[in-house]
Every structure is written in structure tokens, then in C-alpha cells.
Amino acid sequence: METLSLTLQTAYAELLDQLVTADAHRTIGHLAGTFVTKEIRGRTYVYFQYSAPGGTTKQAYVGPRERSLEKLIARYEKERATVAADRERIEDLCAILRTGAAVTDAGSARVLRALADSGVFKLGGVLVGTHAFAALGNVLGVKWTGAHARTEDIDIAASANLEVAVPDLQADVPRTLDSLGVGFLPVLGLSPKAPSTSFSVRGRALRVDLITPAKTRKDTPVQIPRLNAAAAPLSFVELLLEDSQPAAVIDGGGILVRVPHPARFAVHKLIIATRRVAAFHTKRQKDLAQAALVVEALEELRPGELRSAWKDAAARGKAWTRALCDGAALLRARHTAAHALVVRYT
Numbered sequence: 001m002e003t004l005s006l007t008l009q010t011a012y013a014e015l016l017d018q019l020v021t022a023d024a025h026r027t028i029g030h031l032a033g034t035f036v037t038k039e040i041r042g043r044t045y046v047y048f049q050y051s052a053p054g055g056t057t058k059q060a061y062v063g064p065r066e067r068s069l070e071k072l073i074a075r076y077e078k079e080r081a082t083v084a085a086d087r088e089r090i091e092d093l094c095a096i097l098r099t100g101a102a103v104t105d106a107g108s109a110r111v112l113r114a115l116a117d118s119g120v121f122k123l124g125g126v127l128v129g130t131h132a133f134a135a136l137g138n139v140l141g142v143k144w145t146g147a148h149a150r151t152e153d154i155d156i157a158a159s160a161n162l163e164v165a166v167p168d169l170q171a172d173v174p175r176t177l178d179s180l181g182v183g184f185l186p187v188l189g190l191s192p193k194a195p196s197t198s199f200s201v202r203g204r205a206l207r208v209d210l211i212t213p214a215k216t217r218k219d220t221p222v223q224i225p226r227l228n229a230a231a232a233p234l235s236f237v238e239l240l241l242e243d244s245q246p247a248a249v250i251d252g253g254g255i256l257v258r259v260p261h262p263a264r265f266a267v268h269k270l271i272i273a274t275r276r277v278a279a280f281h282t283k284r285q286k287d288l289a290q291a292a293l294v295v296e297a298l299e300e301l302r303p304g305e306l307r308s309a310w311k312d313a314a315a316r317g318k319a320w321t322r323a324l325c326d327g328a329a330l331l332r333a334r335h336t337a338a339h340a341l342v343v344r345y346t
Helices: 006-024 067-097 106-118 129-140 173-179 262-273 278-301 305-314 318-331 336-345
Strands: 033-040 043-051 057-064 126-128 153-157 184-186 198-201 207-213 222-224 229-234 245-250 254-259
Touching (some): 006 067, 006 254, 057 067, 067 254, 106 153, 106 173, 106 254, 129 254, 129 262, 129 278, 173 198, 207 222, 262 278, 262 305, 262 318, 278 305, 278 318, 278 336, 305 318
Parallel strands (some): 126 254, 153 207, 207 229
Antiparallel strands (some): 033 043, 043 057, 184 198, 198 207, 222 229, 245 254
């Protein structure tokens, strides 16, 4: 673990602020495209031409050219100039951050941007797994060492129901992935009748998995209507969804996502490490390594947060307490510093 320079930490804070502000004040100028006209039977009609996620050019009919549309086009041109300046600033900040902060690979970034643009993270979706671990390094102002932050698997957690109403917004995960044109296909489960909770690209490691908190003992997929997709129910996932926060994923630009609270992420990693069977020994070791790095970073940078998250998890019942103790014990062999920090709470 290395501490990012003050320059990089400041750049990340400004990038996140720029992304949050731009998202909160999204206007017509944020639409990437241009108005074009067509002459049909002596009348002029207006279309909005734009690039779809797969790289194809599409046109959406707007209406016949008239005064109200002229005003709309003028407003678009005016606001687009302001948005262009904001985008340039975001690109400049990302260029600075690429000199030392965690950067996401191009393929994963393209998928994450499409999911973000479709509204997945506005609708309660939370980026979890290794991509979240990489993003949390930038959140905490550190750079993880080793290969613990490399993956093309994209894991999204979401609850079945969204408590906060979001009017006029609904995402469509399967359609969004299909629109990228890279060959995402549903991964068939054990039952051919069950809806898929995963999508992958044949011949590549690129994969998107959807998970949700398990409410019953059944392991059948749970429909998430607002995402038009199903998610695999898993125990302990609710810990990741509570108290999530915005974060910036860095590529050529910046992508606004939501990630778990760092302390909850670390506690959850310890818990799921105890659930890995022998066949998934490598994944267990990765879980423990990520948990240990976040634990050590929190102890140095945000003392008290890990203790609070640990107590919260332990108060949820015997299964949680037992998993926490088992997870702490697993750290003893290879991560002695992190073990010494968490054993105080067992």
C-alpha cells in the first residue's frame, strides 16, 4: 500500500466533485450528438443524431422545424459549450490521476460507463467486488500493491426494492449490455427456466454479475424490476448496500458510480472468505488480501470506522458474529498486521 501524493488526492477530490455536480445539474447540453434536418416533401424535419454505445450512429425524430424547436437547438448549442468545458476539466484531472492512481481497463470502463449512463447507480446499484476495491483505493488516497485490484468481472449489488422513489427513470441492464456490441450473452444457470443473473462475452474474461441480499433460504434468482434483470441472492450482501457512497472510476474520463463504505467492504470481504469452499481457494486468498489492505488503510487514515462497521455486523446475529470471528482467524497466517487490528473486536 502506497499513499497517493497530495496532488493526486486533491485531483481525485475535484474529479469526484465535478462528476457529482455535473450529474446533479444534467441538462440538454449533456446529450452527446447534434441536431440535423431532413427535407421531406417540401417540409423540413429535425432529428437528433447521436452515437449509440456500440459505436453505431442513430437518429431520433424530434419534430417539424418550427420556432419552438429553433429555441431548443439554440439552447442546446449554448449549454453544450459549457458542458464541453466541464468535460475538458474532467479529462485533465483524469490525465493527472493516471500518473499514479488506480485506473480501470478500457473494456470494463466502457461497460461501467454504459451502466452509469443507463441509470443503474442512480437506481440503487452499487459496484462491489474487485472494481470497487480499486475505486476505494482512490477514495482512501492510497494505491494498492500487487495484483489484488485486477479483474474484468464487474459485480453489481442491488436490493429487490428501492426505498427512495426515482420518477421517470428505469434502467435495462440486458439491453444496455447488448447495445455495446461486444457480444454479451446471458450465462445459463443450473435451471434452464431460471432467469440469468450473469452476462459474459464468449472468449473473454469480461463478465457482469448481479447480486442481491438473500431474504430466504431459496437460491432462486430475484427479479429487480427497475433494472429489468434478475440477481443472485447471497447472504450478507445487505452490508455492502447500506451507507454506500459516490466514487469516481478513472479511465480517459471519469465515471460516477456508487461503492460500499470502505469499512463495510472490508468486513464483508472477511465474512465471504469464510464461505469459500476449497475449490475457490484462490478467491478466498484474494478476499483476505483485499480485506487486510483496507483494514490497515482504515486504521491509519480513518480510525474508528472499522470498529463501528464491525460492531454493526456483529449485532446482526450469531451467524454474523461467527463469520466475523472465522474471518479474523483466517488473517492470522498471511496478514498478521491486519489480524492484530481486527482480533481486538472478536
